[in-house]
Amino acid sequence: MKQKKIKFALGSVLIVGAIGYLIATGINSTSTYFFTVSELMDQKVSFHGTGLKVKGNVVAGSIERDSNDYLNVHFSIEEKNSNLNVVYQGVTPDMFQDGGEVVVEGALDKQGIFHANTLLTSCPSKYEAEKEAGGMHPGTLPDYQPKLKPKLDLKKVDSLPKTTV
Numbered sequence: 155m156k157q158k159k160i161k162f163a164l165g166s167v168l169i170v171g172a173i174g175y176l177i178a179t180g181i182n183s184t185s186t187y188f189f190t191v192s193e194l195m196d197q198k199v200s201f202h203g204t205g206l207k208v209k210g211n212v213v214a215g216s217i218e219r220d221s222n223d224y225l226n227v228h229f230s231i232e233e234k235n236s237n238l239n240v241v242y243q244g245v246t247p248d249m250f251q252d253g254g255e256v257v258v259e260g261a262l263d264k265q266g267i268f269h270a271n272t273l274l275t276s277c278p279s280k281y282e283a284e285k286e287a288g289g290m291h292p293g294t295l296p297d298y299q300p301k302l303k304p305k306l307d308l309k310k311v312d313s314l315p316k317t318t319v
Contacts (some may be wrong), residue, residue, distance in 0.1 A: 186259065191233035207259045208238060208268060214252040231256060242270040249275035 187201065191210035194201070210231030220226035227242045240258055250256065250273065259272035 191231055191238045192236040194238065195236040202262050202264050205259070205261060206268075207257055209233070209255070209257045210238065212250070212252055212254050212256055213237065217250075217252065231258065238268055239266070240268045240270050242273050244271075244273065246273060247275045 186205040186207050188207040188209070189197070191208060194206070194208055208231070210233040213230040213232050216228075216230040218228045220228075225243055225245065227246060228240070229242075230237050230239050232238070242258070242260075255276045257274045257276070258268060258270035259274075260268055260270035262268050
């Protein structure tokens with residue numbers, strides 16, 4: 155009887171240990187640091203090759219698209235007089251514009267250029283003020299009342315639509 159309890163306890167410890175190991179490695183492989191541009195530039199530690207999320211505003215006039223491949227975008231983001239050059243390959247959001255607030259996710263290379271694999275924009279604060287004042291927020295629909303179509307009488311030939319060839 156005592157030997158069964160030892161086997162059960164040992165098996166339980168192994169299962170709990172394996173689950174704990176999988177959770178720890180999963181968190182480490184998917185975790186990223188989140189900084190503003192000035193916080194990243196003020197860091198004494200090198201984050202080259204590490205997964206990062208960086209928040210800042212697009213520098214006016216810095217958006218450049220590759221003439222051969224429109225999906226290649228080079229731009230700079232800033233925050234508190236700190237700039238970061240960003241390279242992004244992909245479709246840019248509709249709200250991506252000069253002065254717009256963005257969050258880029260990717261990694262820094264050794265030259266200090268940020269290679270983004272995700273580009274997110276935030277909704278301008280002017281929409282929040284409109285919403286508080288009773289206006290509509292983008293993406294919401296007004297109360298929609300569909301127009302009712304007259305019913306067709308399928309027994310009458312004249313009520314059916316006519317097609318000509």
